[in-house]
Amino acid sequence: MKTLHRFILKSYIGPLVMTFFITMFVLLMQFLWRYIDDLVGKGLEWDVIAELLLYASAGLVPMALPLATLLASLMTMGNLGENNELLAMKSAGISLPRILSPLIVLTIAISIGAFFFSNNVLPYTNLKISTLLYSVKQQKPELIIKEGVFTNLIEGYSIKVSERDQKTGLLRRILIYEHKNENTNTTVTYADSGYMQPTADQKFLVATLFNGNTYKEVRDKSKNLYQQKQKLPAQHQKFEKQVLIFELKGFKLERADENFFKDSYQTQNIKQLQKVEDSLKQAFNTQIKLFSQNIIRNSIFRNPYWLNRDSTKKVKIKLDVDSLYNTLKPEEKIRAIERAIDNARSTKSYISSSKDEFYYKQKYIARHKIEWNRKFTLSFACFVFFFIGAPLGAIIRKGGLGTPVVISVIFFIFYYIINLTGEKFARELIWDPNLGMWVSSFILLPLGIFLSYKATTDSVIMNADFYIDKIKKVLNILKFFLKA
Template sequence: MKTLHRFILKSYIGPLVMTFFITMFVLLMQFLWKYIDDLVGKGLGWDVIAELLLYASAGLLPMALPLATLLASLMTMGNLGENNELLAMKSAGISLPRILTPLIVLTIFISVGAFFFSNNVLPYTNLKISTLLYSVKQQKPELIIKEGVFTNLIEGYSIKVGDKDPNTGLMRRILIYDHSKDEENTTVTYADSGYMKPTADQKFLVATLYSGNSYKEVRDNRKPRYSYKEKLPAQKQTFEKEVIIFELKGFELQRADESFFKDSYQTQNIAQLEKTEDSLSKAFNTQIESFSQHVIRSSIFRNPYWGRRQNDVKVTRSLNVDSLYNTLPPVEKISALERAMEFARSTKSYVSSSKDEFFYKQKYIARHMIEWHRKFTLAFACFVFFFIGAPLGAIIRKGGLGTPVVISVLFFIIYYIINITGEKFARELYWTPFVGMWISSFILLPLGIFLSYKATTDSVIMNADFYIEKVKKLFSFSTTRKKHTELSPKTE
């Protein structure tokens, strides 16, 4: 039996590793496509790109691992069934649950590992990738000087190049406006040709100019800055070669402070989420109580001494509003109605604004609970998908990457749509976080139990030949009945 278990594990681990990396590669390509606009043209080094992909891979594991489990179990059992190895095991008196025992144990270990990964590793990687993505988005675009267009990426300068040789990098008709001293375009440099290259550390841009002139307006510092109405004299300098060094500020990656993101619900483990949710719930309940007291004392009963007493004697008050109102003079009646309408409008406005604030805080608390349940749904999804893929592979008996991939993708799309819908409803407070996060697993779990039962009883529910034979028998029965009707004698 140990030899059989080793054989089954060996048949399963290979497809599991292969499908996991294939799935991870596809999801990484989707991630790059999503953030391609934020990454391209920023001059990021390979170390930054590799770090970003590493953290993104960790964040995509909750989607890749269940799909890999489903596809690997389906392929393994399909291969065993297609090669009649599964039939030989059953002929030897080994039941399907006993065949799946080593895979079930391995899936339990994978599920437990997935839980610890979600609780301990995923918050850390979420913090890192949030900080890195924010830093990349704030990064200035890579300094690329285009032909015929002013480049303003260098702080304090505007540069325009007539044309550029793509082979040698030689630029012609270079025009540089210097407004680094916040004095508009008082200094202009023009060169017939030249080269511009950044230093190795990307901190400076060295411009080597040939055959040009520099023009600078001469201002009188004794006069106000913007009092010049007449034309100003200019200094002209001619040069055969001139080197200008520009300081490149903001082109290196400035990493943001991680403390700005550490309080996010995505960067917390279960203990931190429970503590944060408890604090938020207490603060919310306190605010609800304060709101109700404010409405009672400031809107419904404007008298601040209403309902107060100095002892424990029960106070009963009876107030006939109509009788009290009828005792007022006409002028005071109008004044009382106007004040009542004013109080009602004020109360309505206060209730409306408080309602939006309460709804936002409830959604924020729900986000923490959703993240809390997500730690468990990843582990449970691996378990559910195994009990869908393994019996389904034993039933269809098709291996390879053809039929298993189609069926796996179909089931995963169904799971993903239900999961996304449930999470969205939970975020909008239509459902509780528990229902929203677990509904996808609870829907697919009965399907896994049903397929496991059918596979154990050698059902042909997924066998195409079974349905073809049923259709043939149906058509054969219809044809026979029609002929019998035509040949039978007619009765008067």
């Protein structure tokens, strides 16, 4: 490898790694903000949170990698131009395509790696994070005894505490209703004070109560509910110290079965998506054929043997519907009209329900096509963004995190809006999924070619001094004419 190539790669890899992790951090914070309500107050262990962040980071790579490529290429070529290193290379007879050749090879390698990541790693991480997020959402909130509020998180019990000492943890005026057997408050416990602490394994809650009373209604199962309401004997127990143990169910994270999420299009690779899509298309075409036959058999023709008729033979019977209708009696005409209206209404209802079903099945097929194309758009987006950022950096000749960040964010927002719009149109069957997923890349590709051509020919199209000089010349001409 030539010294020049090593220098270019060294100048590029540093900003690429830095911008990639900065972008990942920003997107990860956005992910946490989105799911903060589902995570806070669940008492999750640190390893569960770390696992969730790891899978979420992998899922954010398709957004972070193209933006990092754009920003790093723009910064690298901008730094070289600002320090006159790019000018020195061109003065030595080295063209811009030759200067960019090692970066082009590296970008191709990154694009290929991004494709294999999207096809092999991303479906696995999507499966894991879908399962983990579902499990977290199903978990009960962390058990917190609040003052003056009934807590119903423990199954079969309602607990209320009037005061809580924040320093010692002592609870005052504790009221416990037990209704786990018959869903009624048959047992009531009141204590002047006490402590409540979960066990080390978080399976039980131990309540130590002081100076209280327990009241319990005694039900006679041999009598019906009305007879029991007439008179209910009760038990009264006074205690100085009592220990109650509550079983904590649902407070520990229980992971859902991954098999429930394996059929999702987001958890499949290209081969699986293609197989499922072919099966869905075949089933859809079969349903369309059956729908056509049912419409003809049940609506257009009422003869059950019409499908068995030899279609090569011409029908010799000519029937005049108007003449036949006129031969009917008045009551027969009414019955015929009513029957025709009923048939038309049932056919309309059948067509309407089938139309909605066909629409949703087409949308489901389109989702598989979208995911199939998404495996390739990530790789191609990295390639396109490099050929936007590198020539643009060579033209503007500004390095650092100032101007390159602003320009990169503008281009990425433009790309992201077009990509979201195209994907939405594809999901709603307005556009073909192939067009919807590739429209953003195909719009930016001519821009990359144009900027590459301008950078190769040393254009000043993005140089602010060029426009400032032009404006000054126009102002001087206007001043000359005004004085004349």
